[in-house]
Amino acid sequence: MRTSIGQYYPANSPLHRVDPRAKFVAVVVLAVALFTRDSFAALSIYGAAALVAFVVSRVPPLWFWRGLKPILWLVVLTFVAQALLARGEAFYSLGPIHLTKRGIELATYLSLRLVVLVLFGSLLTLTTSPISLTDALAWLGRPLRRLRVPSDELALMVTIALRFIPTLLVEIEKIMRAQRARGAEFARGGPLRRARALVPVLVPLFVVSFRRADDLALAMEARCYQPGIRRTRLHPLVARPSDFVVLGAVVATIVAASLV
Amino acid sequence: MLAVNALIDISGLHYRYPGTAADALAGLDLSVAEGEFVAVVGPNGSGKSTLARILGGLAVASGGHRAAVCGHDLLTEPGRLAVRRDVGVLFQNPENQLVAENVEEDIAFGLENLGLPASEIATRVDEMLARFDLEDLRHREPHLLSGGQKQRTALAGVLAIPRRALVLDEPTAMLDPAGQVEVLGAVARERENGLTIVLVTQEMDEVLGADRVVALERGSAVFDGPPAELFARPQLIADLSLGLPAAGEVGLALMQSGRRFVRTPLTIDELLDELVGSGGTQLTLGGVSEHPSSADDPAHGPWEAHTAADSPAPAGDGGEA
Known part of the structure; x- marks a missing residue:
């Protein structure tokens, strides 16, 4: 059994190996650039770039589809809203609904842009484990340490939280079984009744989790952890030439999109 | 019984949990020589786990005549922090000791806390993976490990920092028989390498291998001697609810x-x-x-x-x- 937290698709593609900081910066920059120029030509360049990255990532298309599915309604909503709200000469009218050429064009453009944006985002989360992403954010957040934001501690906190998700899922399962054995029913009644049935699950879950947290804190102290210490890492983030190739490709894409 | 050059030299140690009326440790004396393997037994609430925490510098003693462990004075804050470097503590529940997303990262955790360079951490992690037979599990996530594998990973993580003494607080209590054998085997190898070991346990079979056994009752030692001598005292065994191997x-x-x-x-x-x-x-x-x-x-x-x-x-x- 392998539980995948978030969207991450474990593989060893060139894109998986790129430094998470480079990938994060690349996606943010591309997302911003995507909104700075409104043209089908520019959008098709960004789309092509996303497609190339998708092929390089070796992630099965199904995984992208899974990431896209939850926001599909937003894409449809964007399309319908734009198609109906645009002004101009209508080529088709039905009662209060007027469809214009400009409206359809704008709707297609905006919904496709949303799809490309989600593709970029998915490329990051599918090829970067949540832990690496956390490390990258901690590194990028380091300047905030001057403002007393404990970025490294926050990153460690997120890492530990991610590490304990499967443990907590097992715990919930165990408690639910124990409560079922005592006659609890979780799948019956209306929403209110179902929510109320979860209280006897959540209370022991919290109790157990607090005990776990105590134990874990002790075990961490026993391994010389102290808040505020400067830790090193087994796998420190090291920028390699390939990371700069990726950033260069991003710049080239943006330049190309602004020229067409 | 106080040995000269004892690695652990404790006398008249007291500990009281906040809000309780009785001492968890009430004038405890304990001496452990370098390389010695001492088992600590006693009924629930006799102060065994409290002792384990104090030895590891993880709890603050309420008072005592003397509390020197590896040359650090546990009655002072700097001493308690320093002793964490020399004394490793392995706890009962392996699940609650693993911090990182996989085995190798978890073994590295303590070394990362010491601020060692990455290359040094990597060498030491490789060493520990080999020593505890975890090489094949290097990238395995904690929740996919068996109980015994988890506890071996935790032990490797504790000993990745070079230690002078190891305190084990009922390390097999939550493991199945196969896991118990795995962990005890690993501990036995550390003992052969000369590591000083204090084993808190409820398992009388684990006591048999110790050089000495200390029995606690209500926070003080009521027996200190070879295991065979303890098991030759049926009344004491019954009083402490210990049982036999x-x-x-x-x-x-x-x-x-x-x-x-x-x-x-x-x-x-x-x-x-x-x-x-x-x-x-x-x-x-x-x-x-x-x-x-x-x-x-x-x-x-x-x-x-x-x-x-x-x-x-x-x-x-x-x-x-």
């Missing part, structure tokens, strides 16, 4: 049904010797084979003399808070 329980039952033994058997080998006769034979799964030299620390049996009324209670289970 498995072979000892069988031997005792046989004695009570009229069988006479030359000496009280405590290990399986000793029991077989007594049953088959000491003619140098040993029962194996396939029949009878040559027996290697048997244990040479005989405990002479006082068991014949006592009745069922003062026979020891079975060992309690369940962890200590």
Whole structure:
């Protein structure tokens, strides 16, 4: 059994190996650039770039589809809203609904842009484990340490939280079984009744989790952890030439999109 | 009993949990020499786990005449912090000791806290993976490990920082029999390498291998001596709800049904010797084979003399808070 937290698709593609900081910066920059120029030509360049990255990532298309599915309604909503709200000469009218050429064009453009944006985002989360992403954010957040934001501690906190998700899922399962054995029913009644049935699950879950947290804190102290210490890492983030190739490709894409 | 050059030298140690009326440790004396393997036993609430935490610099003693561990004074804050570097503590629940997303990252955790360079951490992690037979599990996530594998990972993580002493707080209490064998095997190898070990346990079979056993009751030591000597005191065993090692329980039952033994058997080998006769034979799964030299620390049996009324209670289970 392998539980995948978030969207991450474990593989060893060139894109998986790129430094998470480079990938994060690349996606943010591309997302911003995507909104700075409104043209089908520019959008098709960004789309092509996303497609190339998708092929390089070796992630099965199904995984992208899974990431896209939850926001599909937003894409449809964007399309319908734009198609109906645009002004101009209508080529088709039905009662209060007027469809214009400009409206359809704008709707297609905006919904496709949303799809490309989600593709970029998915490329990051599918090829970067949540832990690496956390490390990258901690590194990028380091300047905030001057403002007393404990970025490294926050990153460690997120890492530990991610590490304990499967443990907590097992715990919930165990408690639910124990409560079922005592006659609890979780799948019956209306929403209110179902929510109320979860209280006897959540209370022991919290109790157990607090005990776990105590134990874990002790075990961490026993391994010389102290808040505020400067830790090193087994796998420190090291920028390699390939990371700069990726950033260069991003710049080239943006330049190309602004020229067409 | 105070040894010269003791690695652990504690005298008159007190600890009281906030909001409680009684001392969890009430004037405890404990001395452990370098390289010694000491087992600590006692009923629930006798102060075993508290002692383990104090030895590791993880709890602040309420007071004491002397509390020196690896040359650090545990009665001071700097001493407590410094001792964490020298004394490793392994706890009962392996699940609650693993911090990182996979085995190698978890072993690295302590070394990362020390601020060592990455190359040094990597070398040490490789060493620990080999030493604890975890190489194949290097990238495995904690929730996909068996109990024994988890506890071995935790042990590797504790010992990745070079230690002078290891304190184990009921390390096998939550493991299945296979996991217990795995972890005890790893601990035994560390002992052979000369590591000083304090093992807090409820398992009397684990006590047998110790050089010395210290029995606690209500926060102070009521026995300090070789395991065989402890098991030769049925009244004390009963008072502390300790029980005997498995072979000892069988031997005792046989004695009570009229069988006479030359000496009280405590290990399986000793029991077989007594049953088959000491003619140098040993029962194996396939029949009878040559027996290697048997244990040479005989405990002479006082068991014949006592009745069922003062026979020891079975060992309690369940962890200590």
